[in-house]
Amino acid sequence: MKVVIIGSGGREHAICEALSNSKKVSKIYCLPGNAGTKKIAENIDIDIENFENLKKFIISENVELIIVGPEKPLVDGIVDFFEKNKIQIFGPNKFASQLEGSKTFTKKICEKYNIPTAKFGIFKNTNDAKSFLKNSKFPIVVKADGLAAGKGVYICENKEVSEKAIDEIFNGKFGAAKCILLEEFLIGEEMSYFVISDGKTIVKFQTAQDHKRVGEGDTGKNTGGMGAYSPSRLINDSLDKKILNKIIHPTLKALEEMNCEYKGFLYAGLMIVQNEPYLIEYNVRMGDPECQTILPKLKTDFLDIILKCIKKKLNETEIEWYDKNSLCTVLCSKGYPDKYENNIIINNLDKIILNQNQKIFHAGTKNKKNTILSNGGRVLNFVSLSNSFKDARDSNIDMINKVDWSHGFYRKDIGYKVIK
């Protein structure tokens, strides 16, 4: 079977690799891909926002399955488009993708179905939002409604900072803003919780803890994710049941009552407060770097899982995992998440000899002749599986030390909450 993967990050490289382990996959195309995917797939530089053009490519190459990595095409309705054209595609449709695309859509579901989440207000204009601040407790969380590529969330310590955030959002910093959310600040520990759903059956797909802040000890600016470990230290049977019964099932029931079946990965970003889960946000895809952390633990054929999901037969699958801990460390361009330079040669990558518990997934990389150049903020993901998180982290640092690229930096403390 020929498969197309849409996206170009570490997540997509990990997906490519998981698929390449399946005997039933004859060819993988990655659109547009990176220097890592190029080794196992054919990278195609095509505008992924132009669905008609994509369709021409898919049909001319006899592609039988499309897997979508990032949220933007999902929110834009890529699944609806290809389903209408009778081409198999994995991911939620446009309606369901509002769970990530619109924070107010999700909050309204939480309200109606009693799903635990931070207390919130939705405001349609600057004046209403600002007058609400008069009686608010600080810090308060100010959020833009739509997709903001991981930005658009402000944790505000006082009224002045909150007002500035409100102005920035309504002035269009993250695109035209019809409304804004003001949210109670929750104190707890974050956890990423994944399931795969075919509309009838929900199967758990591991937990992880991301490290969003750029600096060690969780300091500095928010990033796309500097590293992750899996499983999360917070998960236990009673918490697991609460997450499924209080958050995941009611959400999918809400969609069902709106005549929508959820098909694909669903990623709940949770705040855990004294073993109680609160929903912070939904993502309608795998996480990045959580995906790179989790997929190397998968024992079951990934293609089989995806196809079973599309055919609504997830109830027939038993997903098996290697009983190992996994830890991912992200190597970034100096300056990230602010300004950084691209097109810097990365040497030695091909010389690193990996054992079966080590992986390197590319993110912001590209090829130029026979060299690999940096091409983004998050550049490479180093992943190790081990019984011990400490050994996994040491193994990642060992790999990173072999890379010859003076423009990179990384957090040496990934997993510090599980490593003494």
Ligand code: AMP
């Ligand atoms: P979001 O894009 O909604 O996931 O928010 C980005 C980050 O902001 C989250 O990963 C949290 O670290 C933080 N955050 C968002 N909402 C809240 C909240 N209500 N309380 C505390 N932290 C929050």
Ligand code: GLY
């Ligand atoms: N790890 C954060 C995200 O994928 O949104």
